[in-house]
Amino acid sequence: MRLKISCELASNKIPADYRRKVVSVMKAGLSKSNEAKYKEMYSGNKQKNFTFSVYLPKPKFNGAVIELEKKKIVINFATADAELGINYYNALMNVRDKLLPFSTMNQIRVTNIQIVKEEQIVTERMAFKTLSPIVCRDHNKETKKDWFYWWEEDDFEAILKRNLYFQLRDKFGEYVKSDIEALEFREVAIKKTVVICYNLHVACSLGKFELVGKPYLLNHFVQGGIGSMRGMGFGMIEVI
The missing domain is CATH 3.30.70.1890 (Alpha-Beta Plaits)
Incomplete structure (x- = not known):
């Protein structure tokens, strides 16, 4: 919706x-x-x-x-x-x-x-642009501290996929893990931005990218966002 x-x-x-x-x-x-x-x-x-x-x-x-x-x-x-x-x-x-x-x-x-009105994605490859920046957050449970990664950092994709699995496994079941691991993130025009949110300076990614994966996952990301802190206004994307 x-x-x-x-x-x-x-x-x-x-x-x-x-x-x-x-x-x-x-x-x-x-x-x-x-x-x-x-x-x-x-x-x-x-x-x-x-x-x-x-x-x-x-x-x-x-x-x-x-x-x-x-x-x-x-x-x-x-x-x-x-x-x-x-x-x-x-x-x-x-x-x-x-x-x-x-x-x-x-x-x-x-x-x-x-x-x-929403259009359904039926292909496995689609180009998107961010309407709000994508946050990739690594949360340390022991120290209670967060570290934020942007698109071009080495750990970005691995941490983002790990977070997506934890977010989606209850809805889609354990099989979603292999579909998330198979996702391909392809940069088109991405830049780093730093956003203030609840007095935190959050490093995140903004721009255009391609995503290759199962259509049900692509639809879910358009419908509900991608990444961390979505409920605080991050990770909203649309098809271009």
């Missing part, structure tokens, strides 16, 4: 760490529309099986502040879980036309929510 959420802002200035503010809008709606689902999603460290990206009109980056050409943003939301998608659709409908805090410097209003 894919949603296009149009929003108006009170000011054209937003914080550089704006993804957490988008999450707060979703949480505000979900807590009111379905308290049980809200507690399920945000009590503890539950995996978020959705992704989102934010379109910013001609942004100018100035340290901790981003200045936009217009007082508008568009949030693109996607999930491969239809039931979860309906819950977030209802959550956003619940806050539509309401003025919500977006930061100390701004407020936001959801003005329109559209369900976007």
Whole structure:
């Protein structure tokens, strides 16, 4: 399920760490529309099986502040879980036309929510572009520390595939492991970017790439994102 959420802002200035503010809008709606689902999603460290990206009109980056050409943003939301998608659709409908805090410097209003038609991938090779950067995170359980890799680093593909297996094995079963190992990532035009998220500086990958693999996996990545931290606005891709 894919949603296009149009929003108006009170000011054209937003914080550089704006993804957490988008999450707060979703949480505000979900807590009111379905308290049980809200507690399920945000009590503890539950995996978020959705992704989102934010379109910013001609942004100018100035340290901790981003200045936009217009007082508008568009949030693109996607999930491969239809039931979860309906819950977030209802959550956003619940806050539509309401003025919500977006930061100390701004407020936001959801003005329109559209369900976007999705096309199924039927081939094993497809070109994509990122709508939000892909995060490849290696989490050390002993030290509780994270290390982030971008596309051209040696360990990127191995760690990304390991993470994909842990994310998808419950949904698709153990056989998904061999299909993930067989995935081929082919760079077209990828660059490194560093994004501020929850006060962390996250190294990630942005651009165009080809992916060769089973169509069910390619469809899942388009529908629900690829990589880590998808529920914080990373890993959203689309076919080009």
